[in-house]
Amino acid sequence: MSDYWSDVINGTRSLVIGMNITVRELFKPVITEQYPHFVPVMTPRFRGHIELIGNEETGLPNCVVCGMCQRACPSSCITVAGEKPEGSKKKVLTKYILDFTKCSLCGSCVESCNFNAIKFSHDYNLASTRKEDYIFDLVKRLEEQS
Amino acid sequence: MTVPIQCTPDETFVLNLGPQHPATHGVLRVKLTMDGEYVVKAEPVLGYIHRMHEKMAESGTFAQFMPNTPRMDYLSALSYNQGYVMAVERAAGIEVPERAEYIRTITVELNRISSHLLWFGAFVLDLGGFTPLLYAFDDREKILDLLERITGSRLTYCYYRFGGVYNDIDDEFIAGTREFIKRLRSRLPSMYHDLVTGNIILIKRLRDIGFVTQETCRKYGATGPVLRGSGVQYDVRKNEPYSVYPELDFDIPCYPEGDSMARYMVRMDEITQSLRIIEQALDKLPEGPVNAKVPKVLKPGAGDCYCAVEAARGTFGCRLVCDGGKNPYRLKLRSPTFSNLSLFGEVAEGMILADALAFMGSLDLVIPCIDR
Structure with a gap:
């Protein structure tokens, strides 16, 4: 029975920590490059054909x-x-x-x-x-x- | 806990996992004989991505095989590149300038971190958590950008040359690497350990699941984080030091439990240790040339040499036999993933299917590295 309650407490804590981090990240600037609208610049050493x-x-x-x-x-x-x-x-x-x-x-x-x-x-x-x-x-x- | 089960063969059925399956991360097929949810027998079937790398080495010159090395393990390409280059350097007796060795160490450790970050994301994705993958890729992207600036490619780097490296690193790369070390160090405790390592679902899925004993590792020749997660403190960088590793101060993370959680922790600690190595190597980076004088057409004398490096997944060994000609006479490539996969069948017996997949994820398999 004590295992059950410690799982419930730990689970709730994991949930709060997880939600805390994901919500914080939600309001940070977008990091992905919006590809067709913004074209990446290749570095000078880029190996194309x-x-x-x-x-x-x-x-x-x-x-x-x-x-x-x-x-x-x-x-x-x-x-x-x-x-x-x-x-x-x-x-x-x-x-x-x-x-x-x-x-x-x-x-x-x-x-x-x-x-x-x-x-x-x-x-x-x-x-x-x-x-x-x-x-x-x-x-x-x-x-x-x- | 895995419970051994007993059943008669006529109660079982065969489940085909792969060769196209999201949890196998490549074209690996596993023939699972199942009794309900329990695995009775697991038999990996290989060969779907066999490309005859060893034969290709024999048919080209030493330099022509170079672009093949990163294609074996595309996630820690530079380790494989280094293993091959070191074997040829040993055979031909080429001395590598010190600056080049430091640059190799910095780039190879960056590559190790990026490999572990991708494994972290994909592994947690296997277990059903999607968000950590995106955070890990965010950090990994920074490494890819750094390495792209100096090597010219983003994944299958071919940066090392016999006797040095392709070209020198610049101040912007050094500044960017230092900034990345600071960034990852600040993100590791919250974004990785608080969010994932301490998460109760992850702990319940990994702890006491998939025991790999030291005896099993010895039997199948498992190396890398699988071996270190079973309590054997073996790392080629410490046990048979190469490059400039003897001059750098770092620890080999080792966990004695042998379960999936131990292997997870080994890799997470290795990220921290790699950051330490990179920081020290950047501080000690000497001035000087990055390339030794090497003839354009290499003709090492007849002989036999072996060179091993610690790749992100374990020991990568290169045995090179030369007959004095322009081509290698024989090149044997020992890849860590093949040995690590070999123990899957034995350990997965008696596991629930979902646990077997979690265990497979903790082995960190890269399929092109198995088949070569």
């Missing part, structure tokens, strides 16, 4: 088609192609395809790059139902950006 960096003067990609990113990628989602124009010593980037369906955003490609040619974008609204939306042509993307 990669994009090409253009040369500041010419606007052409910094990429020299060395293929390091392609080799570093654990999921082989990068395809790079380039060609040597006549009379030029350097290769010129013609194709940079990122298959984002396979990408796990590890950033190995950005780390492996020695020519400051790729960086992380801050895009995160990437939901889609079509596979084609995730095959990014980064050369085209750079042209559109400049």
Whole structure:
């Protein structure tokens, strides 16, 4: 019988403490981000999908088609192609395809790059139902950006 | 109290728990043979999220396996990252700069707190309390924001590199971490202990339920809070010190009761101890480089090495066999959750179903970590 009454007293106390805390929290400001109305700002180091960096003067990609990113990628989602124009010593980037369906955003490609040619974008609204939306042509993307 | 029951097999029925069930927190299936409300036999069925991590390690270079490590246990990703990185560093004989070791300690302990906070919320949710989950997520969000600032991702961090860390921490991170320590310390007594630990419903659901003896732990190789909740004071951070833990002052919480409440208390005390560790590490943080000079293509000499770290759920071990090539010859990953789940079948026998689920929650299972 004494157990019963101690349970009743302890239960009532737990209830009062619980209600006290929850009521106090009820009048505190809302902490959730009201997403579609307020868009979060990504931090500078946010790892989105990669994009090409253009040369500041010419606007052409910094990429020299060395293929390091392609080799570093654990999921082989990068395809790079380039060609040597006549009379030029350097290769010129013609194709940079990122298959984002396979990408796990590890950033190995950005780390492996020695020519400051790729960086992380801050895009995160990437939901889609079509596979084609995730095959990014980064050369085209750079042209559109400049 | 759990009461052993006796019944003939024809009176029982099979209840399929999972693989999609809110209380299993992932794709874990448990085949329960029930006699009314009582569990006669519990048999976990694994393999629904097996991804061949060990085989993937063999087919790529050492660096290419790195993004896989956080995917094993997405809640304490950095511990797994650290375990793998340390194993490769040991194999290749790489010295890590002191500042990098301190940064690793700070971030890994923050990750441990965030993991325990999520467990706390989900566990209380399993028991039927919804509100504490939101309070725990409020605090956890602060950690995710802090770690996102420096690592670039919010959950599957891949922050450590062979011989250091990805990039240095800044003053804003240090200030934010100190502010977080103050905030969590002020909230722990009221929002966590008064509201939940002292609550009579929680006590009635957890005390004297789900006894795990030291013998059971030894039999199944259980580690982490499950082992410490059974009264064995074993923690890799103290027993086989690594990184800068020997220089920091902290205690290993240990409760001898062995019931679900003991495991709950161990984790709650670990949050306090992790806060202590982070505070000391921030005070002692030395200046210097955060990366050692490491060749771009690693080729450790032929050999065999093992490295264990204390993850949020127990001992995570990495056994790495190298043959002198660019790829690991064999990588064996010892995950704590697999061992902790293994004892579920034995202990759950004779429990009421609702208690068995509460007991499962107190083991803190992360399913991708079981299957790997």
